[in-house]
Amino acid sequence: MKGRSLMSEKVTLSILETSDVHGHILPINYGNNEPAILGLAKLSTLIKQQKAKNISHTILIDNGDVIQGTPLTYYYARVNSEGTNPVISVLNAMGYDAAVLGNHEFNYGQEILQKSIRDSQFPWISANILNKGTKEPYYGKPYTIRHFDHDLKVGILGLTTSYIPNWENPNHIKDLSFESVIQTAQKWVPFLRRKEKVDVLIVSYHGGFERNLTTGEVTEHLTGENQGYQLCQEVEGIDVLLTGHQHRFLTGEVNNITILQPGDKGQALGKVNIILEKQRDKWQILEKSAQIIKVDEKTKADPKILQLTQIFEEKTQKWLDQPIGQIKGDMLIRNPMEIRTKDNALIEFINKVQMDVSKVDISNTALFSDEAPGLHSKVTMRDIVSNYIYPNTLKVLKITGKDIKDALERSASYFDDFNGKEIKVNPEFTTPKPQHYNYDMWEGIEYEINISRPFGKRVVLLLYNGKPVEPTKEYQVVMNNYRAGGGGDYVMFQNKEVVQDIPIDVSELLANYILERKVVEATINHNWKVVHD
Incomplete structure (x- = not known):
């Protein structure tokens, strides 16, 4: 009976993605302090609602460009860097499982970035950003693994657009090597499949798509900045590709890979549901689907997040009005x-x-x-x-x-x-x-x-x-x-x-x-x- 129940067991895995939040915690426009329909405080409410639906099998990932972008993040980085980065405090409170380095993570320099990483209660991952000297991943492991009941293993591989040296202040990245996204994925995806034996493989790539998802027609200059379509075509073994960088709202399938991109500034939460069944001691994917859940006027800001940010926000506002x-x-x-x-x-x-x-x-x-x-x-x-x-x-x-x-x-x-x-x-x-x-x-x-x-x-x-x-x-x-x-x-x-x-x-x-x-x-x-x- 025990074996029969395992063979028929089904679970739903929910993957929640934020990307390109750019420091927007509070639902305001800093230019005039008018309310805005965006930010992590509102997203926190959506995330809690989604986790309540599937509390035991949910993964929350930020796909990069989160610690830079608002006067609050600027004030922390350039005026008063005491204590924990307010963005990191919020991500910790929201229970993120992993974050990927985006290109804007480097804007405030290594000191701010390294401190933010140290203070994070979740891993930052990026397999293709290497130490120039050692050729090892600069920020720790290139991937992370989540374990669930009945030996369900989910691997999350981080990748970052390799075009960063064309934009960033050289002093901020002088010890770093930005390797090919495609070649890095071709190395680590098989490793996660064969060595780590993951049942589900998520690639979280801070980059977007260079081609039309349906026709394959080139839509951007093929500089290597965005290689999402190429990843789907040239790397076998990916189940879900989380993307960002382009600030688009995207869901769909490319070469049987479920793709997702949830916009920017915390305007929406991306979600992928995967239905799995255990067959002969091995998990099989039966169904995958992706959706965009947008913040709206009715979405209330999470009071816990507002309170967590309050003191730093007051200091920022005072500075802004000088x-x-x-x-x-x-x-x-x-x-x-x-x-x-x-x-x-x-x-x-x-x-x-x-x-x-x-x-x-x-x-x-x-x-x-x-x-x-x-x-x-x-x-x-x-x-x-x-x-x-x-x-x-x-x-x-x-x-x-x-x-x-x-x-x-x-x-x-x-x-x-x-x-x-x-x-x-x-x-x-x-x-x-x-x-x-x-x-x-x-x-x-x-x-x-x-x-x-x-x-x-x-x-x-x-x-x-x-x-x-x-x-x-x-x-x-x-x-x-x-x-x-x-x-x-x-x-x-x-x-x-x-x-x-x-x-x-x-x-x-x-x-x-x-x-x-x-x-x-x-x-x-x-x-x-x-x-x-």
């Missing part, structure tokens, strides 16, 4: 598209600060998000971090005039083919996720972009000090470290000579500039514009 100076004139944003089609005071101000700090006379920057509010007349730290949302630093590169033109053509591709009526954004910059941060605006040169022209031939005017920019002449240009590494497909900047490395966050540089001057005048010199026939 007045640092005044703007004389107008640096507010009312129409993001208008900001990107003609010279404006906010972008000119950021470029002027970058040029002042670096002592060079050419600069570029982006309006990172359509939600950026601009700078109010009485400037606070909230204004600064709401507009400059990334912990970027600056680099001065020596590049040629041709590089400048190529970069401007890359930016010019932000605009879709002009239909004669309205200016639209090229879907390449909005799908699968908004990439407004990959459109740069320049100071120190004069240029015009004509969006009636074909891609690659849109720069119709390019001058430096009133004279044409010479293709072979070298110029020194200041830009953020993400762009300087070629991030955003600005390949013309890769491997160029770094004349200067300025390792201070740009948001701090902006704040310091205002603090020193007390009053900053909004200026527009009209050095560039977007036109059409």
Whole structure:
């Protein structure tokens, strides 16, 4: 009888995934403190509800990019790092089983990252991030295993996009080697199957998909940043592929592998259910399904998470409301598209600060998000971090005039083919996720972009000090470290000579500039514009 009951035994394994939370714990918009339908406090409620349905066979995994992204995380990393990282305290309280390193985990440097890992009550895993010297996984084991009743073994392999060296501050990753995601999976998946003898194999990959899930058609530049589709096609033995990085909501099957991607900022919880049956002392998968469970207005924030964050949140809010100076004139944003089609005071101000700090006379920057509010007349730290949302630093590169033109053509591709009526954004910059941060605006040169022209031939005017920019002449240009590494497909900047490395966050540089001057005048010199026939 005992053997017969085991042979007919069925269990449901529930896998819950969060990804790209980017430090959003509380359901608020830090730019104006208005309520927002997102964050770990609300996700905690959903997670508790899901665990109650299957308390004995649930796994909770974070897929990366969790410790960076809000003023609260910035305040902890840059202003007051006493005690446990508030994000880690929350993840511990929520009962995570594992977390994967995302590219933004490195943004605040090794000290903050290592402390966060030490304080975590769960393992951080990534099989393809190795120590350059030992070639061993840098952050511990490449995988973790969960054991359940009746010898059910579930393996979780962590992988991280190997494209990080193209974006990250080299000082933050100097001892690390980012190996091929595909080759690493081809090594560890068979190991977990044959040596560890896992019954279910989950790959949690901080990366996304480079192809259409149904047709296999290429949807992104095949740089190696996103290789989810390739993993499904070239690595045998994966049951579930958890993904992220692209901030998409995805469920489905690729080559019999169940795939999942739960968006960003804690807007949703991803869930995979696997029904297993034990047959002749071996577990067999009978059915797999994936779903996205979104946070909504009715989802209450978990009081335990709110209380856990309260003291640190109060300190952050006080810091955000500190007045640092005044703007004389107008640096507010009312129409993001208008900001990107003609010279404006906010972008000119950021470029002027970058040029002042670096002592060079050419600069570029982006309006990172359509939600950026601009700078109010009485400037606070909230204004600064709401507009400059990334912990970027600056680099001065020596590049040629041709590089400048190529970069401007890359930016010019932000605009879709002009239909004669309205200016639209090229879907390449909005799908699968908004990439407004990959459109740069320049100071120190004069240029015009004509969006009636074909891609690659849109720069119709390019001058430096009133004279044409010479293709072979070298110029020194200041830009953020993400762009300087070629991030955003600005390949013309890769491997160029770094004349200067300025390792201070740009948001701090902006704040310091205002603090020193007390009053900053909004200026527009009209050095560039977007036109059409």
